[in-house]
Amino acid sequence: MSPRITIYDIARExxxxxxxxxxxxxxxxxxxxxxxELVLEKAKEMNYRQNKVALALKSGKTFNVGVIVPRxxxxxxxxxxxxxxxELYPHGYHVIICQTYDQKESEIDNIDALLxxxxxxxxxxxxxxxxxxxxxxxxxxxxxxxxxxDRKREMPGVSSVTINDFEGGYKATEHLIKTGCxxxxxxxxxxxxxxxxxxxxxxxxxxxxxxxxxDENYVIETESKVEAGMEATxxxxxxxxxxxxxxxxxxxxAVGLIKELKANGYAIPDDFSIVGFSNEPVTQxxxxxxxxxxxxxxxxxxxxxxxxxxxxxxxxxxxIEKKVVLTPRLLVRMSSTKKVKNKK
Amino acid sequence: MSPRITIYDIARExxxxxxxxxxxxxxxxxxxxxxxELVLEKAKEMNYRQNKVALALKSGKTFNVGVIVPRxxxxxxxxxxxxxxxELYPHGYHVIICQTYDQKESEIDNIDALLxxxxxxxxxxxxxxxxxxxxxxxxxxxxxxxxxxDRKREMPGVSSVTINDFEGGYKATEHLIKTGCxxxxxxxxxxxxxxxxxxxxxxxxxxxxxxxxxDENYVIETESKVEAGMEATxxxxxxxxxxxxxxxxxxxxAVGLIKELKANGYAIPDDFSIVGFSNEPVTQxxxxxxxxxxxxxxxxxxxxxxxxxxxxxxxxxxxIEKKVVLTPRLLVRMSSTKKVKNKK
DNA sequence: TATCTTTGCGTAATCGATTACATTAAGATA
DNA sequence: TATCTTAATGTAATCGATTACGCAAAGATA
Numbered sequence: 001m002s003p004r005i006t007i008y009d010i011a012r013e014x015x016x017x018x019x020x021x022x023x024x025x026x027x028x029x030x031x032x033x034x035x036x037e038l039v040l041e042k043a044k045e046m047n048y049r050q051n052k053v054a055l056a057l058k059s060g061k062t063f064n065v066g067v068i069v070p071r072x073x074x075x076x077x078x079x080x081x082x083x084x085x086x087e088l089y090p091h092g093y094h095v096i097i098c099q100t101y102d103q104k105e106s107e108i109d110n111i112d113a114l115l116x117x118x119x120x121x122x123x124x125x126x127x128x129x130x131x132x133x134x135x136x137x138x139x140x141x142x143x144x145x146x147x148x149x150d151r152k153r154e155m156p157g158v159s160s161v162t163i164n165d166f167e168g169g170y171k172a173t174e175h176l177i178k179t180g181c182x183x184x185x186x187x188x189x190x191x192x193x194x195x196x197x198x199x200x201x202x203x204x205x206x207x208x209x210x211x212x213x214x215d216e217n218y219v220i221e222t223e224s225k226v227e228a229g230m231e232a233t234x235x236x237x238x239x240x241x242x243x244x245x246x247x248x249x250x251x252x253x254a255v256g257l258i259k260e261l262k263a264n265g266y267a268i269p270d271d272f273s274i275v276g277f278s279n280e281p282v283t284q285x286x287x288x289x290x291x292x293x294x295x296x297x298x299x300x301x302x303x304x305x306x307x308x309x310x311x312x313x314x315x316x317x318x319x320i321e322k323k324v325v326l327t328p329r330l331l332v333r334m335s336s337t338k339k340v341k342n343k344k
Numbered sequence: 345m346s347p348r349i350t351i352y353d354i355a356r357e358x359x360x361x362x363x364x365x366x367x368x369x370x371x372x373x374x375x376x377x378x379x380x381e382l383v384l385e386k387a388k389e390m391n392y393r394q395n396k397v398a399l400a401l402k403s404g405k406t407f408n409v410g411v412i413v414p415r416x417x418x419x420x421x422x423x424x425x426x427x428x429x430x431e432l433y434p435h436g437y438h439v440i441i442c443q444t445y446d447q448k449e450s451e452i453d454n455i456d457a458l459l460x461x462x463x464x465x466x467x468x469x470x471x472x473x474x475x476x477x478x479x480x481x482x483x484x485x486x487x488x489x490x491x492x493x494d495r496k497r498e499m500p501g502v503s504s505v506t507i508n509d510f511e512g513g514y515k516a517t518e519h520l521i522k523t524g525c526x527x528x529x530x531x532x533x534x535x536x537x538x539x540x541x542x543x544x545x546x547x548x549x550x551x552x553x554x555x556x557x558x559d560e561n562y563v564i565e566t567e568s569k570v571e572a573g574m575e576a577t578x579x580x581x582x583x584x585x586x587x588x589x590x591x592x593x594x595x596x597x598a599v600g601l602i603k604e605l606k607a608n609g610y611a612i613p614d615d616f617s618i619v620g621f622s623n624e625p626v627t628q629x630x631x632x633x634x635x636x637x638x639x640x641x642x643x644x645x646x647x648x649x650x651x652x653x654x655x656x657x658x659x660x661x662x663x664i665e666k667k668v669v670l671t672p673r674l675l676v677r678m679s680s681t682k683k684v685k686n687k688k
Numbered sequence: 689t690a691t692c693t694t695t696g697c698g699t700a701a702t703c704g705a706t707t708a709c710a711t712t713a714a715g716a717t718a
Numbered sequence: 719t720a721t722c723t724t725a726a727t728g729t730a731a732t733c734g735a736t737t738a739c740g741c742a743a744a745g746a747t748a
Contacts, residue, residue: 008735020697022735053462057702057734082443094457116395282626285626367707401703
């Protein structure tokens with residue numbers, strides 16, 4: 001095992017002090033060119049590497065940030081993290097991943113661990129279960145940037161990057177209306193969560209704006225799973241009058257919806273136009289590609305990281321509180337593209 | 345901004361020294377029960393948290409590990425990371441993510457950065473481009489556990505966790521043979537990579553074992569993309585005699601294959617039985633679910649982490665070199681399940 | 689020549705925790 | 719009472735880097 005080379009080792013070799021070595025390596029102007037060159041040469045020769053841990057202890061900056069998500073094996077979160085990483089890597093930051101599975105205890109635990117590890121910032125998609133704001137306040141009190149993405153909580157001095165779920169719901173519904181659908185049902189998620197409530201509200205508003213009746217019976221709450229979508233479909237096809245379109249808050253539910261509709265002999269998009277939400281990879285790989293609302297996760301990650309960098313560069317006096325709301329993009333695919341000749 | 349509480353702050357409050365506080369907090373038996381209780385109480389009252397950075401500098405252990413993957417927004421890698429994380433989190437380790445996009449420079453860069461950050465271990469899916477073994481040797485020389493997963497390189501003292509790609513290729517092909525296919529084509533990946541070469545060899549061996557002719561014309565090299573699979577399909581359907589099955593090294597290519605076959609009026613699985621590789625989420629969401637070979641990424645991550653923990657717990661003298669080869673699981677789905685009545 | 693600047697580098701403190709070694713005081717033993 | 723244990727705590731070094739402050743030598747100025 002080769003011993004770690006420190007600035008003291010270099011200093012000893014050159015008969016100077018560690019302070020001089022440190023200054024030379026940091027391009028301090030008070031060091032003569034001769035000495036600087038000697039040091040740089042010797043450092044290279046000895047294969048010296050700066051010990052970031054020692055630096056972190058001295059400076060208080062670890063150049064690590066923590067990202068807290070429910071789980072990383074979900075395309076959406078993996079892509080947000082990719083965006084964060086892509087943006088921060090050139091600035092020398094490392095990204096530490098924490099998973100919570102949306103358990104409140106796990107969220108508190110992870111925050112605690114990240115604070116002990118002295119991260120320079122924490123990015124978080126906060127669960128609905130997390131009511132312990134005191135834990136979050138510990139972050140603020142330490143003056144460590146906390147930034148919410150995707151799912152947020154209102155807190156003074158805390159920035160957030162979210163998408164406009166209302167607009168997403170509105171756009172999806174408007175698209176269905178404009179392509180001729182009159183009786184549009186909605187697969188809603190858990191409406192105690194603001195993201196699902198907002199999508200639902202957008203749906204409702206679009207109906208009103210275009211003078212279509214809103215009927216609570218056309219709204220079916222369902223989980224974000226294929227099976228749940230299939231079950232919901234069985235309720236859907238019992239409706240009278242039968243809808244001619246569905247806006248689903250979840251792509252997975254939309255997949256289940258399509259499976260079950262086909263099994264029951266319905267044609268898509270001719271009998272039912274369908275728009276999902278999230279632009280999960282599966283939507284574009286299906287034989288019948290599914291229209292969906294893209295949440296721009298890459299941009300979300302990038303933006304989150306950018307706000308963090310701004311915050312780090314600003315003086316400590318100035319508290320930045322940015323509320324960025326990204327515009328979702330409607331992606332029209334086959335599941336909502338009726339051939340004109342088949343239009344009923 | 346609340347100041348950080350240190351053991352010195354506690355010591356001052358109690359009129360004792362930091363050494364005593366440290367010992368009390370670490371359950372050192374030479375500390376009297378009275379003092380210990382006083383310290384613990386005061387620590388709680390002042391909301392003391394151990395500074396892991398200071399500890400890391402002293403102990404040389406950061407409790408951080410680095411994971412190097414080409415990109416994290418791929419289901420496979422995201423799931424491996426999840427496995428690593430799930431296994432290491434209970435032991436107090438944090439996972440730092442690095443993406444390389446399979447660029448050699450980026451791989452070297454990331455290794456360097458992780459070493460400077462003093463991680464306790466590095467887990468890596470190494471690209472084919474990475475020929476600079478000297479960089480990897482720097483890790484070994486520092487006595488930091490390096491563990492390859494998914495894609496490895498032979499190095500003394502380095503453990504690895506991979507799957508048996510040969511067996512995966514064999515199983516997939518054998519399954520097609522046993523369900524009555526006689527003329528099985530193969531979509532191969534880049535066969536300079538051992539994972540693709542092994543899958544190909546498994547395919548070949550299965551044909552030989554079951555007395556079927558191997559024909560190089562039935563092997564089409566293609567990228568792991570839907571579009572590439574579609575292009576390859578156009579070569580495939582020009583073959584004479586026409587194959588009755590395809591084993592694809594890539595699920596995405598299989599998706600393209602199915603799309604294009606259907607577009608050309610072929611029925612699946614009746615005209616073509618199809619098995620893919622990787623068990624990408626899309627394979628189970630398709631209306632026509634795709635048979636595939638699961639690489640057990642969760643187990644791969646878990647196993648990688650376990651080997652690391654073993655290595656950390658063993659004495660420094662003992663070098664552990666484990667080569668774990670996981671067994672892939674064949675998942676039979678609709679794309680290779682012919683109805684008996686339709687069997688040709 | 690005497691004094692003042694400037695240049696270049698050394699000294700030593702600091703970040704927060706751990707720990708080998710030293711020290712003190714109380715109780716045990718002869 | 720004198721000496722020896724032993725329990726409990728203090729002292730100070732250490733991990734590796736940065737940096738305020740001090741100082742010596744060289745050149746500048748009167």
